[in-house]
Amino acid sequence: MNEVDITGAVCPVPLAHNEQIVMGHGAGGKMAHDLINKVFLPTFDNPALGAGDDGAVLSLPAGRLVVSIDSHVVFPLFFAGGDIGRLAVCGTVNDVAVMGATPLYLTAGFILEEGLPLETLRRVVESMKQAADEAGVKIVSGDTKVVERGKGDGIYVSTSGVGILPEGRQISGRRAEAGDAVILSGFMGDHGIAVLAARGELGFETGVQSDCAPLNHLIAAALAASENIHVLRDPTRGGVATTLNEIAKQSGVCITLHETSLPVRPAVASTCEMLGFDPLYIANEGKVLVLVPRIDAEKVLAAMRATEYGADAVLIGEISAAPQGRVLMKTAFGSTRVVDMLAGEMLPRIC
């Protein structure tokens, strides 16, 4: 982590019982060093981080660089299928991967609230390490700040990612074209409903797990199956509806969805119905939208379905030239309606 001596400090140090974050953990002195030596270094252990300098020096293969950042404020910190640590790593890995790039390195900035049990931080950090290992990325630099009780909410994590974009590959929300098929990698809304359930406000059990997952291997499989993929985008906040609206506007095309093809788990559908939500607007954290010419759609679908997180991939719609900037839906009854962007707030602090 930044400005920290880590000489010989890569073995886990046992935690005292009930140890908590105090303001001194953020002051950059001995306590801050202790925290890093106890929690961060033994978990994220790698040479770049272990160097103990203000940043990490990295060697990169040839290609263009992709960078991305996300701040994570999900509440609660732990939910079925994930936690803020897994979310932070996967969110940034996915943001780099949907640019068509191979994510390689992450940095992480923590804002901790005074009084946070150190054990909670350790659980989150270990979850980050697991997710990073699964994605095949390294967490190479970091920073920790502490704020007073009531000025934060346990843990906020900002993660930044860098990746390499091979020469010649061009993936962008501006590249959607008439004739493209729209593929979604699996069921909609799992993450949003899992987080909502974890807040304990539903009054019933849903059994829904967050889909929070690193999608770089799935995306690599899709890119290997076709060189003609135009757009990749992960439908997080605002859900599939908002993400497709962004693409329709960026590319100046019309996207038409088929209501009967939209994949929603029964438990998500019934929860949404009870709450008056539409799964099209619920956040996903382990799904990707792939826009590719119709002729390549079947081979991309097959490649995606062969991966762990793409088993339920389906074709949900197609692109036409007009009306520009619109998302439409062919309903189960054969009518067509406009699908707009999320207008305001639906589920705050979902990621």
Add this chain to the structure above:
Amino acid sequence: MNEVDITGAVCPVPLAHNEQIVMGHGAGGKMAHDLINKVFLPTFDNPALGAGDDGAVLSLPAGRLVVSIDSHVVFPLFFAGGDIGRLAVCGTVNDVAVMGATPLYLTAGFILEEGLPLETLRRVVESMKQAADEAGVKIVSGDTKVVERGKGDGIYVSTSGVGILPEGRQISGRRAEAGDAVILSGFMGDHGIAVLAARGELGFETGVQSDCAPLNHLIAAALAASENIHVLRDPTRGGVATTLNEIAKQSGVCITLHETSLPVRPAVASTCEMLGFDPLYIANEGKVLVLVPRIDAEKVLAAMRATEYGADAVLIGEISAAPQGRVLMKTAFGSTRVVDMLAGEMLPRIC
């Protein structure tokens, strides 16, 4: 910023009077897009950010990559000589620069508290742009989250930076050697005292301005003056004393300071005396420590003094082989005492 349509949205949109941040600004839908179009895009305007994808694609000159991240929680947001925006940009620029690298690109993640006046956010963002221009870096990707009233404190900003480290250059806290001189680029403690004064708890005026500044040009001048610089480090949290302790431990050397050479402004010295603080432990945000063989010290000093932020650079100490890992001080009275690392908390939320 992430997942946002920005087509044709690079002209500033007037703010309505008294507009505030609400939870919907963090929901990823229309309101989030409005915020980005009103505040971030017109200010940070550049092609990588304007592309509106999930990350930024960048071309890089040859060399190794340096990455760094910092989260900023300074309280209050505005203080004499700076604000959280300038601090966030300078802090990350400096972390990359002290690795010996040329900082090129930044990403920024915002955690906003519900109820924040939009005008406050705009002031911070404009200050970030000014600091980025001064440093010659671009803010190429970003993210915004909103938390409920009382779960944040106005604005927290996480910034991540990437830079290029030329082949052959090796700057690290592990490279300090016996015979090195220790140069400090100017007065100690200005930032810490300026922030403390801005909290209104001192009961008197200090007239002290934060030294918050991008140091990449100053550092480039020092590196141009000598190819033998071993260590560069900015003494932020924990001050000069803590930073030198880190270096002494990383390199296994002894650093001896000369008390009479330590540069402290009279107003900082008198404020510290009244509060029982030692300027050696007070945070700086526009200072750098340079460790270079004694034979090159004068030319490095001259090069630093010729730059805007290095005019008051002085030689404050030297390195010897033993006792390993120690920082000592030769006092004005000729005695020697140990200078330890900051133990716990001194000034919370100073950066």
